[in-house]
Amino acid sequence: MTVIDQVYQGDKSSSGHPRILALANQKGGVGKTTTAINLGTALAAIGERVLIVDLDPQGNASTGLGIDRRSRNCSTYDVLIGEAQLRDAVVPTAVPRLHIATSTMDLSGLELELGSTRDRAFRLRDAIAALNTNATPESDYTYVLIDCPPSLNLLTVNAMAASDAILVPLQCEFFALEGLSQLLQTVEQVRTTLNPNLSIHGIVLTMFDSRNNLSNQVVADVRQFMGSKVYKTMIPRNVRISEAPSYGKPVLVYDLKCVGSEAYLKLATEVIQRERELRAP
Numbered sequence: 446m447t448v449i450d451q452v453y454q455g456d457k458s459s460s461g462h463p464r465i466l467a468l469a470n471q472k473g474g475v476g477k478t479t480t481a482i483n484l485g486t487a488l489a490a491i492g493e494r495v496l497i498v499d500l501d502p503q504g505n506a507s508t509g510l511g512i513d514r515r516s517r518n519c520s521t522y523d524v525l526i527g528e529a530q531l532r533d534a535v536v537p538t539a540v541p542r543l544h545i546a547t548s549t550m551d552l553s554g555l556e557l558e559l560g561s562t563r564d565r566a567f568r569l570r571d572a573i574a575a576l577n578t579n580a581t582p583e584s585d586y587t588y589v590l591i592d593c594p595p596s597l598n599l600l601t602v603n604a605m606a607a608s609d610a611i612l613v614p615l616q617c618e619f620f621a622l623e624g625l626s627q628l629l630q631t632v633e634q635v636r637t638t639l640n641p642n643l644s645i646h647g648i649v650l651t652m653f654d655s656r657n658n659l660s661n662q663v664v665a666d667v668r669q670f671m672g673s674k675v676y677k678t679m680i681p682r683n684v685r686i687s688e689a690p691s692y693g694k695p696v697l698v699y700d701l702k703c704v705g706s707e708a709y710l711k712l713a714t715e716v717i718q719r720e721r722e723l724r725a726p
């Protein structure tokens with residue numbers, strides 16, 4: 446029996462309202478895409494039906510899940526520009542219950558192309574809403590995870606306007622906190638102007654190395670600064686996590702028993718737990 450079998454709790458139902466979480470941090474290389482892929486896989490393993498929306502022109506989430514560039518006929522660019530429905534950009538992955546809306550480089554031109562269109566910040570929100578109205582049992586997602594680009598541009602604003610909450614991956618390195626206040630400010634701005642329901646779901650510390658004093662110091666600082674917003678689960682620096690994308694596989698499929706897979710399963714449990722607390726009256 447695999448860990449995935451052990452944690453599987455039966456297929457979940459969304460009753461038409463998926464929880465929408467954006468993986469956001471304007472810094473590159475902090476673990477947004479890795480967390481989208483592996484938290485998504487871990488949630489699917491538990492029985493959630495998960496859609497990852499690749500909103501980064503680099504398309505790393507699509508590639509990391511083994512989706513060939515040639516098979517991305519329709520992408521999140523076509524959706525946001527208004528020429529396709531979100532469901533047309535969705536492809537299944539090798540992981541049961543995990544789908545992805547793929548991206549292509551075209552996305553990098555979106556901001557210019559949309560210009561000052563009135564609804565330009567709500568393109569993704571509306572596309573996700575349309576997905577729910579005609580959901581089949583397959584596309585009745587319980588979680589939508591949006592993988593944001595490394596910038597606070599129109600794409601990230603679309604993600605924030607569409608989301609219930611933001612999940613912030615923070616790398617355990619010296620400059621971790623630098624930029625966090627700017628990110629929090631942007632969230633606050635979006636909350637007051639575009640999406641009053643937006644909250645911070647949590648901060649996940651990534652690439653943690655317990656042998657490294659600096660890593661430990663960063664953890665202490667972030668926990669002091671952000672308190673209970675920081676998930677208890679930390680994602681360790683783990684070579685298996687970084688190898689997996691080159692095989693087009695989530696780490697949970699590439700090496701289920703490694704510490705990286707274990708950590709992402711724990712994080713998924715914690716995310717679901719926090720959901721229950723947030724929803725409790």
Ligand code: ADP
Nearest residue numbers: 473474475476477478479652681682683686687
């Ligand atoms: P982002 O999407 O924020 O730019 P990525 O998720 O692409 O960041 O991660 C940046 C790089 O770090 C990638 O090469 C990824 O494989 C690697 N990486 C991410 N998390 C870990 C980890 N926990 N251990 C080792 N390498 C990691």
Ligand code: MG
Nearest residue numbers: 477478501505
């Ligand atoms: Mg990325």
